[in-house]
Amino acid sequence: MSSKIQYENDSSGTGIGRAGSLEGLRVLDLSRVLAGPFCAMILADLGAEVIKVESPEGDDSRQFGPWFNGDSAYYRLFNRSKYGVTMDLKIEEERDNLLELVRRSDVVIENFRPGVMARLGLSAQRLLEENPRLIIVSISGFGQEGPLQQAPAYDLIAQAMSGLMSVTGWPGGQPTRVGISLGDLVPGLYGAIAALAALNERHHTGLGQHIDVSMLDSLTSVLESVGMRALHGENPVACGNDHAMSTPFSTYQTGNGAIAIAIAGDRLFPRLTDALDRPEWLADERFNEQARRNEFPVEFRAALEEALRPFNAEQAIELLSKHQVPTSKVYSVNEALTSEHAIHRGLVATEADGFKTLASPLRLTGSVAPEPAPKLGQHNSLMSEWLAGPVRSGAAPVHAS
Secondary structure, eight states, rough: OOOOOOOOTTTTSSSOOOOTTTTTTTEEOOOOOOHHHHHHHHHTTTOOOEEEEOOOOOOOOOGGGGEEEEEEHHHHHHHOOEEEEETTSSSHHHHHHHHHHHHHSEEEEOOOOTTTHHHOOOOOOHHHHOTTEEEEEEEEOOHHHHHTTTOOOOOHHHHHHHHHGSSSSSSSSSOOOSSSSSHHHHHHHHHHHHHHHHHHHHHHSSEEEEEEEEHHHHHHHTHHHHHHHHTOOOOOOOTOOOTTTBBBEEEOOOOOOOEEEEOOSSSSSSHHHTTTOOOOHOTTTSSSSHHHHOOOOHHHHHHHHHHHHSOOOOHHHHHHHHHHHOOEEOOHHHHHSSSSSHHHTOEEEEOOTTTTEOOOOOTTTTOOOOOOOTTTTTTGGHHHHHTTOOOSSOOOOOOOO
């Protein structure tokens, strides 16, 4: 049976706001480009009503290629399933309208530089005064306080300052940026998690809160074994595709190309020796235990690649797979998105107008199918309806005993 998500159609025909895990939750997305829009996109994928608030000029990412029917595919990915309105927050009347929306919303997501919202008269304190139940997620480069509070930040800067680039790339080579914008995506994920946790906390306290998410904090927190080694006496450096704590765990040359082989610990190692008919490795004191192999990675690479040389990449993968050794070819992005497994799992979704996009990996019964991102100001006509709706700030806080 296919594991693709089976989506329910929205009987209203709007394609947005259909029943989902977060049905009834209203999110104001004041953010732009990547970290904030990605955070809000996750909530939209789970059925929240997300209202994207843009300046009259629009989100900068509307100008990023590639293009689909004249629209930015980049913008469409991160702003799918959202309503879209325009507001000039430098105009008092527009700020008043935003505050009215705040009173009628559950979550605000913003990624302005710290202090910008306050200068507009829209500080977190002001928003919470208007709606004490509001959850505000602020995503910035270095946090809402600290010596780098006002420093500009992009993904590259966060990757550089976190130490991530220093352990990415080949030994002795230049520090290397990871090929996707992890400096934006990781805080976006944390922002969505924090928003949902704060909403659950609100059930007990009746109160909202201001959440401070930093790009640098977020990247530093996912340094995992690299961070632990640095904290406990080592100086981690780049090691290419190798893993500093596991051997073999890298890409290795066959007779006609490289394949990935990943063995962590000693339980799987005999499978490799059986597959390649190398029982002598189990008797070799350099190779028979993980800790020892880690001391002789160059020697073991030479032995392993010698054993792989009689096979081409496909033959090696087939042989190792039969022995349940974790292995794979190194896919191009196009190959990864069009593989048999990707098609079966539904990793690419197609929106109503034929636009292909990356599917959400969240497979809940309340996940919703992606719908086209809004045109600039597409839902301005709905503002009067939203502003006439009931406020969400009137309930008295229920303090936990």
